[in-house]
Each structure stands twice: as structure tokens, then as C-alpha cells.
Amino acid sequence: MATKEIDSTIRQDADLWEIDFGRWEGMSFPEIAATDPELVDEWARGDMDFCFPKGESIEIFRERVERAADRMRNCQEDILIVVAHGGVIRFLICYFLGLPPQSYLMFEVNPGSITRIRLHDGHGALAGLNDFDF
Secondary structure, eight states, rough: OOETTTTSOOOOOGGGSOOOOGGTTOOOHHHHHOOOHHHHHHHHHHTOOOBBBTSBBBBHHHHHHHHHHHHHOOOOOOOEOOOHHHHHHHHHHHHHHHHHGGGGGOOOOOOEEEEEEEETTTTTEEEEEEOOOO
């Protein structure tokens, strides 16, 4: 997370790291589908208990992203900039918009895009998704 000012503190937050895909890490989707078609089907159903082979479960991932979101909600800064992978952004959208966590697969987050969430009294409004204009 980084604040608006150029000279502001920039810090890493392990709770905002992408999910651990386990043995699927670094594989293309066609490779994964050829290797583990049943697991791909299970993952696509959006089951929060799904665990990537030798990796992290969706539920554990969601819990840690929500810990970071709680800290963001309580932050005193007017603007926070979060640089993160798509899975993290999907869960942040669900969390701040009050959507069920299972909705995370409903959002497509393009690489390098900007997602804007405005908070007011702790509640979020999606102000932009997949923007490329600063």
C-alpha cells in the first residue's frame, strides 16, 4: 500500500500477496486443464473450500485479504494505492461492496489495469474497473 504523496511510505503487506497456486504455479491454463481436469472443474464451481494442489485454499486466501481490507478501512489516509494481483483485487471488491465472497469469480481484472473503490463511512462503491487512464 502506498499513500498519495510521492514521498509517502511504501510498504509490502503479505496479506495482499496473490494466492499460493501450489504445483500449478507457473503453469499455463491449458497445462493445468490437461493435468488436473477434475480439479479445474472443482475450482470453477467457486467452492471456498477448494485448495490448490500443494497450495493455499480459497478460504484462507480470502481471510488474509480481508485482514488487509480491515486495515485499509481503518487507515487515516484519504487515498491508498494498492498494487496487487487480480485475485486480491477481486476479493477486495467483494469485501468493500458487501458482496458474498463467492462472487469473486464474477469480476475480470485485466493485468495492469486500475480498479477504484471509494469508501464512505466504511462502505464501498466501485468507481472504476479495468481502467487504464490515471
